[in-house]
Amino acid sequence: MDFTVFAQQIANGLVNGMAYVLIATGLTLVFGVLRIVNFAHGEFYMLGAYLTYFAGTLLGLDYITAAVLGAVVVAALGVVANKLIFWPLRRDHEFTILLSSLGLALLIANSGELLFGADPKYVESPFADEILDIGTVTLTQQRVLVFAAAVAVLVAVYLFIRYSRFGKMMRATAQNPDGAALTGINIGLVHSYTFALACGLAALSGALVGPTVMIFPTIGNWAVLKGFIVVIMGGLGSVTGALFAGLLLGVIESLGGGYISLGFMEAIGYAMIIAVLLWRPNGLFSTARGLR
Amino acid sequence: MLGRRDLIAAAATLALAIPFVGPSAGALAQQPPIRIALIGPMSGTGAFEGQLGLEGAQAAAAIINAKGGVAGRKLELLNYDDKGSPEDGVSAAKRAIEQDNVDFIIGGWFSAVALSMKEVTRDKIITVMTSSQHPKVTEEGHKYLFRLNATSAMMSNFYSKAICGQIKPKSIAFMNVNDDWGRLELDNYTKLLGECGIEIKGHEFYNRTDTDFTTALTKLKALNPDAIYVAAINTSQGATIYRQVRQTGFRGKVIASAGNMNPKLVELSGNSLESVYSASPFVEDNGQPSMKPWLAEYRKSYKNEPSFIAALGAQGVELIAAGVAGTGGDPRAYDKIAAYLKANETPTVLGNVRFSDQGQATQPIHLVQVKSKQIVAVRD
Amino acid sequence: MLKVENLQVSYGHREAVHNVSLRVEEGEIVTLVGSNGAGKTTTLKAISGLLRASGGTVSFDGERIDRLAPHQVIERGVVHVPEGRLLFPEMTVLEHLELGALRGRPGSMGFAERLRWVYDLFPVLAERHAQKAGTMSGGQQQMVAIARGLMANPKCLMLDEPSLGLAPIMVDTLADTIKSLHASGITVLLVEQRVDLALRLADRAYVLETGRVVMEEAAHTLLADPRIKTAYLGL
Numbered sequence: 001m002d003f004t005v006f007a008q009q010i011a012n013g014l015v016n017g018m019a020y021v022l023i024a025t026g027l028t029l030v031f032g033v034l035r036i037v038n039f040a041h042g043e044f045y046m047l048g049a050y051l052t053y054f055a056g057t058l059l060g061l062d063y064i065t066a067a068v069l070g071a072v073v074v075a076a077l078g079v080v081a082n083k084l085i086f087w088p089l090r091r092d093h094e095f096t097i098l099l100s101s102l103g104l105a106l107l108i109a110n111s112g113e114l115l116f117g118a119d120p121k122y123v124e125s126p127f128a129d130e131i132l133d134i135g136t137v138t139l140t141q142q143r144v145l146v147f148a149a150a151v152a153v154l155v156a157v158y159l160f161i162r163y164s165r166f167g168k169m170m171r172a173t174a175q176n177p178d179g180a181a182l183t184g185i186n187i188g189l190v191h192s193y194t195f196a197l198a199c200g201l202a203a204l205s206g207a208l209v210g211p212t213v214m215i216f217p218t219i220g221n222w223a224v225l226k227g228f229i230v231v232i233m234g235g236l237g238s239v240t241g242a243l244f245a246g247l248l249l250g251v252i253e254s255l256g257g258g259y260i261s262l263g264f265m266e267a268i269g270y271a272m273i274i275a276v277l278l279w280r281p282n283g284l285f286s287t288a289r290g291l292r
Numbered sequence: 293m294l295g296r297r298d299l300i301a302a303a304a305t306l307a308l309a310i311p312f313v314g315p316s317a318g319a320l321a322q323q324p325p326i327r328i329a330l331i332g333p334m335s336g337t338g339a340f341e342g343q344l345g346l347e348g349a350q351a352a353a354a355i356i357n358a359k360g361g362v363a364g365r366k367l368e369l370l371n372y373d374d375k376g377s378p379e380d381g382v383s384a385a386k387r388a389i390e391q392d393n394v395d396f397i398i399g400g401w402f403s404a405v406a407l408s409m410k411e412v413t414r415d416k417i418i419t420v421m422t423s424s425q426h427p428k429v430t431e432e433g434h435k436y437l438f439r440l441n442a443t444s445a446m447m448s449n450f451y452s453k454a455i456c457g458q459i460k461p462k463s464i465a466f467m468n469v470n471d472d473w474g475r476l477e478l479d480n481y482t483k484l485l486g487e488c489g490i491e492i493k494g495h496e497f498y499n500r501t502d503t504d505f506t507t508a509l510t511k512l513k514a515l516n517p518d519a520i521y522v523a524a525i526n527t528s529q530g531a532t533i534y535r536q537v538r539q540t541g542f543r544g545k546v547i548a549s550a551g552n553m554n555p556k557l558v559e560l561s562g563n564s565l566e567s568v569y570s571a572s573p574f575v576e577d578n579g580q581p582s583m584k585p586w587l588a589e590y591r592k593s594y595k596n597e598p599s600f601i602a603a604l605g606a607q608g609v610e611l612i613a614a615g616v617a618g619t620g621g622d623p624r625a626y627d628k629i630a631a632y633l634k635a636n637e638t639p640t641v642l643g644n645v646r647f648s649d650q651g652q653a654t655q656p657i658h659l660v661q662v663k664s665k666q667i668v669a670v671r672d
Numbered sequence: 673m674l675k676v677e678n679l680q681v682s683y684g685h686r687e688a689v690h691n692v693s694l695r696v697e698e699g700e701i702v703t704l705v706g707s708n709g710a711g712k713t714t715t716l717k718a719i720s721g722l723l724r725a726s727g728g729t730v731s732f733d734g735e736r737i738d739r740l741a742p743h744q745v746i747e748r749g750v751v752h753v754p755e756g757r758l759l760f761p762e763m764t765v766l767e768h769l770e771l772g773a774l775r776g777r778p779g780s781m782g783f784a785e786r787l788r789w790v791y792d793l794f795p796v797l798a799e800r801h802a803q804k805a806g807t808m809s810g811g812q813q814q815m816v817a818i819a820r821g822l823m824a825n826p827k828c829l830m831l832d833e834p835s836l837g838l839a840p841i842m843v844d845t846l847a848d849t850i851k852s853l854h855a856s857g858i859t860v861l862l863v864e865q866r867v868d869l870a871l872r873l874a875d876r877a878y879v880l881e882t883g884r885v886v887m888e889e890a891a892h893t894l895l896a897d898p899r900i901k902t903a904y905l906g907l
Contacts, residue, residue, distance in 0.1 A: 005514045012506045118339035119596070120528035122560045129562065131541055138541040165770075172760045172771055179758025181722055181742040182751075183768075184775030184824055188741070212536075213503045214528035214560055218336065222503055257507040262498055263470060265507070 004136040009258040010251060011137045017250020018150040022205040023223050024230035024242040025154060026198030032174040032237030033194040035094075036086055039101045041202055042224030043108035046217060047074050048203025049210040050116055053123045063125040067207035071200045078199025079192050087191060105220065112217035123210035146208045153204065157197070158239065170194055174237065229269040233276045235283025245283075248272075325368035326361075326623045328353075328612060329388035330605070331381060331399030331409070332422075334373035337500070340527055340556065341401060341601050345422060346371060348602030349398060351590040352609040352641070355582075362613045363621030369609075370394060374401075378408035385412045395623040398608035400424045400439070401601075402525075403473050410437055418615070418626050420608040423525075423601060425551065426472055433650035436626050438633065440607050440645070440653050442573065444476050447550040447657065451571040452484035454659040458670065459569055461519035461545050465512045466495035467505070467533060468523040477523045477549060493517040498533075500526070505533050509540045519545035525552055531560035538564040545569075550657070555597030558665050565662045573642050573655045574600035575669045582610065583641045607640045614638045673698040673733060673859060674719070674750065674828055680727035681711075681718045688714045689883045691728070696828065701850070701860040703870040703891065706880035712863040713755055715880070716830050719861075720752035721745045732828070746775045749827030753834065755863075757817040761806025765797050768805060768816050772823030779825040790819045793849065810837040818849070828859040835866050847873060871895045 027041045051070035055061045061069065085104060089097050127141035161167035172180040173190045181187050206215075206223070213219075230249055234241025249269060257265040276283060330349055332342035346369075353367040361367060370392060374381035381399065388394045389412075397413055400406030400421030406429045413419040414434040421429055421439040425447065430439045442450075455461070464485060468474035474497060482492050493515040496508040512520055520537055524530035530552060537546055546568045553570035576587060576598070586606055590598045615629040616622075618636065623629075634651070637644045643656045659670040674696040681689040689711040696702045704712045717723040719730050721742040730738040737745050742752075759768065769790065773783050781789060791798035794815040800808070805816055814834055821829060831850070835843045843866070850873055854860055864870035871877060871891045879887040879894070887900070894900055 002514060005510060008510045009507060012510060016504060016506075113335070113339075118335070118343055119556060120340060120531065120560060122531065122562070129535070129539060129564070131539065133541075140539045143539075165774075168763070168767055168771055169774075171763060172767075175760040175762055176758050178722060178754065179760060180771075182720060182746075182754055182758060183771045183820055184743045184746040185771065186741065186743045212539075213532045216337075216340070216528055219503070222501075254507050258511060262496060262502075262508055266499060266501065 005258070007135070007137050009254045011134075011139060013251035013254030014247060015139065015143045015147050015250070016254065017247040018147045019205055019209050020226045020230050020249055021154065021243050021246030022150045022201060022208070023227040024234070024246050025157065025239060026201035027224075027227040028231045028234070028237055028239060028242045029170075029194055029201075030198045031231065032239075033170050034082075034086065034090075034191050035097075035177075036101060037094075037098050038198075039098070039224060040081070040105040040108060040220075041198070041227055042220030042222070043105050043112070044074050044078060044199040044202035044220075045206040045223035046112060046215070046220035047077065047108065048206030049123060049215045049219065050112065050121075050206075050217075051203070052207040052210055053121050053215065056124055063123075063127075063211070067204065070207050071203040074203030075196040075200035078196045081199075082192055082195040086195070087188065090191070105224070109217055109220055116217055118217065120214040120216045122214055123207070125211035128211040140212070142208075142211050146212065149208055150205075153201070154243065157201070161239065166190075166193065226269070229273055231283075232273050233283055238283065241283055323365045325366040326396070326612075326616060327368050327370060327392065327394040328396045328398060328609065329370050329372055329385075329392065329394040330608075331372040331374050331384045331388065331397060332401050333376040333405075334371065336375045336377075337526055337528070338376040338402065341423075341525070342373075342376075344554075344556075344596060344599055344601040345401060345605035347590065347594045347596065348586075348598075348605030349609045350605075351586055351593060351602075352606035354593070355585055355589050356609070356613050362616045365621070365623075367609065367613065372399075374399065374405050374409075376402055376405065378404050381405035381409045382412050385409050389413070389417055396420070396612050398422060398605070398612075400429065403429065404471065406439075407472075410434060413437075418612070418629060420611055422604040422608055423551070424473075426476065430648075430650045430652040436630055438611065438647060438651040438653070440604055440611075440655070441551065442655055442657060443652065444473065444480060444550075446654070447571060448477070448480040448484055450657045451550045451659075452481060452488070454571060454670075455485060455547065455569075456488035456490065458659060459519070459545065459547065461490060461517075461547075463491035463493050463518045464521055464547070465493040465515050465517035465519075466521045466523065467508060467512060467537075468495060468497055468521075469525065469529070470497035470499055473525070474523050481521065498529075500529075502529070503532065505536050506540060509533075509536055509542070513540050513542045517544060519547055521547045521549070523549040523552075525549075527554065527557050527560065530557055534561040534564045534568065551600060553660055553662070553667055554599040554601060555667065556599065558662055558667060559597075566665070567661060567663065569659065569661050569670070570667075571657055572600050572660050572667070573657050574603050575658050575660065575667075577669075578643060578656070580639065580641055580643055582639065586641045603641050607642060607645065610640045611638055611645070674861065675731045676715070676719065676728070677730075678728035679715065679718055679725055679730065681714050681723055682726045687726070687883065689718065692880070692883070692885055693728075694878050694885060694888070696859060696861050698827075698859055699854075699857070700876065701854055701862060701874045703862040703864060703874035703877045704880055705864070705867050705870060705877055705894075709882070710880040711883040712880055713832055714883075716752055716754075716832050716861070716863060719745070719830065720750065722752070722754075743775050746824050746826075747777065749777050749825070750830065751821045751824045751826035751828070752830045753817050753821040753832065755832040755836065757813050759805040759813055759816055759820075762804055764802050764804055765808075765816055765819075766801040768820045769797075769801075769823050772820035775824055777825045777827070781825070786823060786825065790822055793822070793852070794819055811839060811842040814838060814842075814846070822853075826858060828861065829853065830861045830863075832863045833865055834862075835864060835869065843869065867901075868895075 030038045048070045052066045055066035130141040169185045230246045234245030253265050256268045334342045357366050372384035397419040401423045403424040403426035406421045406424035418436045423441050425444040427443045548570040550571035615633050618632045619628040634647045645653045676694045679692040718725045874891040877891045
């Protein structure tokens with residue numbers, strides 16, 4: 001086996017995997033705290049990529065500022081979506097909530113097609129074509145940025161959930177919503193901010209991954225699919241589970257595509273879900289009790 | 293009994309209706325329009341290409357209608373979404389024929405859709421297939437079927453000669469989409485390029501839904517070929533591949549599949565398409581009389597740059613118009629129209645098109661290259 | 673102090689509480705007794721804002737609280753220690769107490785003092801402040817639940833089935849704790865399966881049956897009347 005190619009494939013897989021982790025973290029937070037299986041999560045990823053694009057082309061902002069602005073705006077949109085749709089439905093049947101998240105996904109994707117046009121666009125980043133040689137491994141600066149920014153953001157999110165007062169409120173709400181309410185936690189506020197955080201993370205991943213591919217209004221489907229594979233593998237509601245499952249998926253896809261066949265790459269995700277669910281029905285790192 | 297409000301409403305309706313009834317009640321309005329169904333991918337990953345084809349056809353129809361239409365009848369375009377899938381293409385064609393009673397169909401952007409759709413329209417209605425390159429589309433020669441694009445065999449005959457004679461790589465590796473067309477491309481070029489002494493280093497097939505190609509490109513780069521040949525129809529996948537070819541550190545030549553170079557691709561690919569070759573029936577300065585007005589009309593109406601895909605849409609409309617005009621004006625005289633089109637050369641935006649008995653067009657093809665982000669013809 | 677008038681609560685289409693009226697005066701211990709499904713827990717949930725009343729009013733210190741969210745009810749001094757404790761199994765004792773203090777009424781004690789007071793009341797919690805609640809015994813979990821409620825500095829403490837799942841010796845400790853909380857000036861509304869215990873602690877009692885108040889009496893009177901005990905309380 002050629003070691004250079006092997007190392008390169010591992011590096012490719014880790015970068016892709018870290019992007020999956022960033023997408024899946026928001027999805028798992030929303031499931032853990034709000035008990036919503038949010039099919040619209042991918043659309044917030046799409047909006048993040050598009051807002052970064054428009055902030056760059058229309059407002060003339062540099063890439064980093066545009067990405068941060070995009071994430072903040074999408075987080076605010078998340079607050080609105082939660083207030084209008086999910087908060088009023090919180091006492092309804094799970095199925096109703098599931099359908100309404102599906103409806104929201106279609107609504108955003110279709111409005112995206114009308115507003116942004118069906119033609120693909122490219123998010124300009126100064127790092128996109130700059131090549132870094134790390135030993136025998138070749139990566140673009142953008143891909144290193146995807147990895148590094150994701151690590152930094154995930155560490156910050158982890159510390160926030162673990163040690164901040166609001167993070168404790170989130171965990172309490174995830175572990176026992178009624179108990180949290182009777183402890184004096186403002187559940188509405190926790191839902192609102194958690195949804196905003198999740199949407200912000202989705203948007204940030206869109207902004208980071210954007211310059212490595214092309215964007216078009218239906219990219220949300222891809223994002224939500226990868227997110228769900230990771231979340232189901234890692235255990236619904238588990239943040240650490242998403243981390244390991246995401247990296248694992250990225251690396252296995254890359255090695256499977258590299259050494260077996262590219263045709264398998266997509267199937268690998270589904271095969272892994274089935275294997276994990278047969279072996280550990282609650283996912284690799286399931287807590288079953290919610291956010292740890 | 294009528295109230296006062298009803299009376300006012302009725303009067304208003306009349307007042308609004310009169311100007312429309314008056315002047316347009318002349319000869320044109322008596323003649324129903326010629327209805328053309330345009331079936332293409334309007335959503336999903338091929339939505340952009342579908343949009344371009346629609347725009348090209350609309351621009352051509354607008355020019356014809358502005359001159360009074362065809363034999364005194366306006367052209368009316370009806371748009372259908374095949375979502376790039378054979379199932380949706382078939383149901384769109386059925387809807388167009390049975391419910392909307394159209395006179396002609398333009399469609400078949402993707403080979404898979406064209407192959408299924410032609411079975412629904414065969415011997416029923418004149419159908420102009422556009423961009424699909426699969427040889428089977430015209431192989432059986434249904435009597436009302438026409439296909440505009442060169443087949444992959446015609447393209448590859450031309451292009452392989454150009455690659456061997458003008459681009460001259462020592463070795464080559466292929467990056468092809470995993471579908472009927474991509475596999476056929478690989479077979480054709482492996483044979484044709486091998487014959488002129490180019491070493492074939494290997495190939496990778498990527499999936500039509502992939503968004504990241506680094507895994508495949510890492511493998512191809514490790515083969516250390518002189519050139520990488522990329523077969524991609526989808527503009528967004530193509531742009532990602534061309535960028536990632538450069539991002540993986542490949543410094544050799546890049547050759548784009550024939551018929552798949554367009555301004556949007558150049559725009560999206562940044563510098564990574566610079567000096568990349570392709571073969572295309574579309575060049576703007578081809579001297580065809582209908583090209584200039586069409587380019588002007590297109591640029592006036594749409595924000596996209598005119599492209600080969602858009603020109604195919606325009607050709608479809610021009611062909612139908614010429615067929616109806618040349619046979620006396622009855623859009624349902626299919627036998628006469630089909631015979632006329634096969635017997636005569638039809639002038640279109642891309643050149644004078646001739647059809648074989650199977651309905652396959654022969655189009656002029658040019659070797660093109662991206663230079664300073666412009667697609668220019670390579671003159672020998 | 674706490675006044676419930678004509679309270680109605682429904683789950684979906686089924687009404688679980690019909691026209692319940694009761695009041696708790698400052699400094700009292702009042703108990704709600706009745707068989708399972710009589711509507712005791714539902715009544716407490718409606719007071720604390722966890723369930724929305726479909727009719728009637730709840731007021732506290734003269735202010736309507738029946739349209740408020742749970743955290744707003746806590747801010748006004750009414751704290752509900754729920755049946756089943758509803759702890760956060762993956763969080764530590766100390767984290768529970770921190771969260772309990774979030775909406776605390778400002779009082780004479782700061783957070784540190786209040787924490788010391790709660791630890792004095794339940795010394796085992798001080799020892800185990802870093803232990804996850806899910807790994808504790810039933811008795812210890814009940815202490816965490818009550819302690820969490822006390823961190824909010826309640827004027828009126830509503831305890832729902834505090835003795836459930838406790839060993840007999842723990843039940844005695846619990847009774848002592850309730851007495852000492854009462855002595856420190858906290859008004860108590862108690863729902864308890866062990867009717868004997870509840871009536872011994874309480875000043876007054878309401879008897880609920882299928883979502884209605886069927887009797888209001890001084891606790892010692894009920895305790896002394898064997899006919900009532902058999903008819904309504906199944907003793």
